[in-house]
Amino acid sequence: MNAHHRKQAKRKLLLGMSYGTARARLERTIMFSMAVKLGLDDCFRCQKKIKSVLEFSVEHKESWQLSDIPLEKYFDLENIAFSHALCNSNAAYRRQTIHGTAKGAHCKCAPCLASRKKYNADWMKNWRASGKDKSRNNYQGAAQECK
Numbered sequence: 001m002n003a004h005h006r007k008q009a010k011r012k013l014l015l016g017m018s019y020g021t022a023r024a025r026l027e028r029t030i031m032f033s034m035a036v037k038l039g040l041d042d043c044f045r046c047q048k049k050i051k052s053v054l055e056f057s058v059e060h061k062e063s064w065q066l067s068d069i070p071l072e073k074y075f076d077l078e079n080i081a082f083s084h085a086l087c088n089s090n091a092a093y094r095r096q097t098i099h100g101t102a103k104g105a106h107c108k109c110a111p112c113l114a115s116r117k118k119y120n121a122d123w124m125k126n127w128r129a130s131g132k133d134k135s136r137n138n139y140q141g142a143a144q145e146c147k
Contacts, residue, residue: 032056035082044081045091057085 001009011019032053035041041050050056059081064073073079083091 029053043087044083045087055084057083057088059083059088
């Protein structure tokens with residue numbers, strides 16, 4: 001075993017984990033502590049307080065991966081915010097939608113809500129017109145059967 005491997009083994013024995021893992025945890029704890037001291041511990045997504053380092057994550061406000069200049073967007077500190085890890089990961093899996101379309105199922109903005117309401121009303125109107133609606137109030141034959 002060479003000197004480098006001995007050093008790694010000693011660190012792992014002392015820390016109970018690899019040195020890289022320990023250093024990442026330390027840096028994350030320092031960053032969370034500084035965010036709390038500076039009042040930057042409100043979640044970018046839900047605006048609630050981030051209560052522990054376990055919930056804490058670094059987030060890009062605008063996707064660097066969808067940017068025309070991904071390298072610059074990734075390192076742009078103005079594009080960085082803090083959020084709950086769960087809020088951050090949930091946001092990453094949501095598809096980017098165009099506001100004001102019925103496709104924005106998770107969006108609660110006024111244009112999306114109005115668009116969804118209109119889409120649902122039109123869909124129901126077309127469905128009833130096709131004769132597929134057999135509910136008590138809408139079934140034409142119900143009135144004749146009751147007589």
